Amino acid sequence: MSLPEAVQYLxxxxxxxxxxxxxxxxxxxxxxxxxxxxxxxxxxxFVKINEPLDEAVSRGLRERTGLESIYLEQFYTFxxxxxxxxxxxxKILQAQHKVVPEKHxxxxxxxxxxxxxxIDYTKVEPQPDALSxxxxxxxxxxxPQLLFDHNHIVEKALEHLRTHLDQKxxxxxLLPERFTMKELQQVYEAILGEKQNRANFQRxxxxxxxxxxxxxxxxxxxHKAPYLYSFIVQN
Amino acid sequence: MSLPEAVQYLxxxxxxxxxxxxxxxxxxxxxxxxxxxxxxxxxxxFVKINEPLDEAVSRGLRERTGLESIYLEQFYTFxxxxxxxxxxxxKILQAQHKVVPEKHxxxxxxxxxxxxxxIDYTKVEPQPDALSxxxxxxxxxxxPQLLFDHNHIVEKALEHLRTHLDQKxxxxxLLPERFTMKELQQVYEAILGEKQNRANFQRxxxxxxxxxxxxxxxxxxxHKAPYLYSFIVQN
DNA sequence: TCAAAAGTGTTCAATCTACACCCATGG
DNA sequence: CCATGGGTGTAGATTGAACACTTTTGA
Numbered sequence: 001m002s003l004p005e006a007v008q009y010l011x012x013x014x015x016x017x018x019x020x021x022x023x024x025x026x027x028x029x030x031x032x033x034x035x036x037x038x039x040x041x042x043x044x045x046f047v048k049i050n051e052p053l054d055e056a057v058s059r060g061l062r063e064r065t066g067l068e069s070i071y072l073e074q075f076y077t078f079x080x081x082x083x084x085x086x087x088x089x090x091k092i093l094q095a096q097h098k099v100v101p102e103k104h105x106x107x108x109x110x111x112x113x114x115x116x117x118x119i120d121y122t123k124v125e126p127q128p129d130a131l132s133x134x135x136x137x138x139x140x141x142x143x144p145q146l147l148f149d150h151n152h153i154v155e156k157a158l159e160h161l162r163t164h165l166d167q168k169x170x171x172x173x174l175l176p177e178r179f180t181m182k183e184l185q186q187v188y189e190a191i192l193g194e195k196q197n198r199a200n201f202q203r204x205x206x207x208x209x210x211x212x213x214x215x216x217x218x219x220x221x222x223h224k225a226p227y228l229y230s231f232i233v234q235n
Numbered sequence: 236m237s238l239p240e241a242v243q244y245l246x247x248x249x250x251x252x253x254x255x256x257x258x259x260x261x262x263x264x265x266x267x268x269x270x271x272x273x274x275x276x277x278x279x280x281f282v283k284i285n286e287p288l289d290e291a292v293s294r295g296l297r298e299r300t301g302l303e304s305i306y307l308e309q310f311y312t313f314x315x316x317x318x319x320x321x322x323x324x325x326k327i328l329q330a331q332h333k334v335v336p337e338k339h340x341x342x343x344x345x346x347x348x349x350x351x352x353x354i355d356y357t358k359v360e361p362q363p364d365a366l367s368x369x370x371x372x373x374x375x376x377x378x379p380q381l382l383f384d385h386n387h388i389v390e391k392a393l394e395h396l397r398t399h400l401d402q403k404x405x406x407x408x409l410l411p412e413r414f415t416m417k418e419l420q421q422v423y424e425a426i427l428g429e430k431q432n433r434a435n436f437q438r439x440x441x442x443x444x445x446x447x448x449x450x451x452x453x454x455x456x457x458h459k460a461p462y463l464y465s466f467i468v469q470n
Numbered sequence: 471t472c473a474a475a476a477g478t479g480t481t482c483a484a485t486c487t488a489c490a491c492c493c494a495t496g497g
Numbered sequence: 498c499c500a501t502g503g504g505t506g507t508a509g510a511t512t513g514a515a516c517a518c519t520t521t522t523g524a
Contacts (some may be wrong), residue, residue: 010247013346053314053346060315077312077348079288111248111348113312181476200514202477222523223475416503435487437504457496457504477520486511493504 009046014112021121022174027190032132033191037096041147079111116157118173140146180226211221245280251279252304253392256356257409262425267367271330276382305404306408314346351392353408415461
């Protein structure tokens with residue numbers, strides 16, 4: 001894998017993605033660690049000259065997670081000057097390549113479009129890219145210090161996710177195709193960061209009319225078997 | 236006024252602004268008409284090399300409306316390929332300048348960040364820029380056909396404005412400093428596109444705790460004088 | 471037959487909606 | 498003293514939160 005070439009990308013434009021996954025208990029996000037620096041950052045990328053923005057983000061996610069057709073939502077575009085940190089970028093390149101030119105397109109200012117994704121944690125084997133030596137899951141309530149304004153970006157993503165949770169059936173990709181009501185509730189609780197009342201949660205979800213009920217799941221537990229549900233995919 | 240020079244702006248990045256105003260009855264937006272083409276478009280602009288994105292948009296608005304410190308909200312970033320319409324841009328330049336070079340930075344692809352603003356309709360004398368020969372108010376429910384994807388951008392802005400109306404005290408800049416409850420209600424009705432119940436609207440607004448009541452306004456009408464209100468500006 | 475988890479019912483309070491009523495004002 | 502618009506009161510419906518009760522399952 002080689003470094004990205006300037007010529008094929010739109011200059012000054014990047015995207016950063018906050019990739020949420022659900023472990024069965026906690027909400028997590030994918031973070032990269034750069035070679036030999038101890039620095040963490042969000043996975044991001046650049047947009048090709050003749051590539052739609054949305055497609056660029058999908059491509060990046062595909063490369064890093066191997067997943068096709070995942071839920072993606074754009075939430076904000078970051079364009080302040082505090083974002084500009086050429087020295088940091090220089091150190092990242094230096095940590096990997098002995099010779100770094102005085103000028104490099106990665107040292108320029110970038111305006112970055114923020115996206116978040118919701119994916120099935122269990123289906124992913126995260127792939128590091130050329131600049132990072134590891135990529136891994138971290139609890140959203142224990143995110144380390146990140147480069148640039150990436151902590152701020154994570155905050156904004158979480159806020160957006162929380163306030164739009166009901167309207168869209170966001171949880172689609174955080175769970176397997178079929179799931180129990182308890183699992184769905186755990187997803188909500190992990191995202192909102194607070195316990196929900198079981199009985200009321202069930203009623204509320206069913207009243208939304210977005211769930212289809214299937215046969216019961218005999219879990220082997222010594223208790224009543226729960227129904228399985230799936231989301232009704234509309235148009 | 237001269238054409239924008241490529242060198243001072245970030246390439247491939249633009250913003251488009253949907254500027255809402257309230258006439259006392261209807262919600263309106265500002266649209267530009269290009270010289271000798273009959274084409275309409277949203278007012279937009281570019282970001283200088285060392286300028287924060289937000290500041291670039293404020294600057295553009297200041298130049299076009301003369302207003303300082305107005306409510307601005309970023310709502311979406313548009314990056315599809317359907318946006319790219321070099322022929323249209325060429326015609327716009329041709330309509331004004333006899334000689335147009337084969338290549339020009341304005342013919343390149345742009346990713347555009349959408350913002351909307353809420354301003355006091357009565358305080359503005361819209362200023363056309365170098366490319367447009369007029370800029371004027373149009374009813375939101377009678378927007379003409381616009382260039383590029385600008386009709387789509389207006390749709391998105393309206394949708395965002397409607398769904399976030401309660402949370403933020405958005406109406407701040409659509410009305411004069413002090414206003415009656417009836418005026419505020421008219422703003423809401425114009426934005427939401429539906430009548431509100433007078434009594435309940437009053438209670439709801441007061442319960443939000445964001446309004447300060449002032450002395451009564453003796454309007455001269457033969458009826459009870461209404462109170463004046465202003466928004467309480469917090470932190 | 472017991473414990474645990476799932477599904478459903480019930481109650482009470484808070485909120486929303488519609489409409490009624492009274493008040494201030496100028497003609 | 499009447500018409501008009503503004504402010505507040507109230508009954509009924511709707512929604513939401515808390516908690517109780519019943520059912521199913523394997524041990």
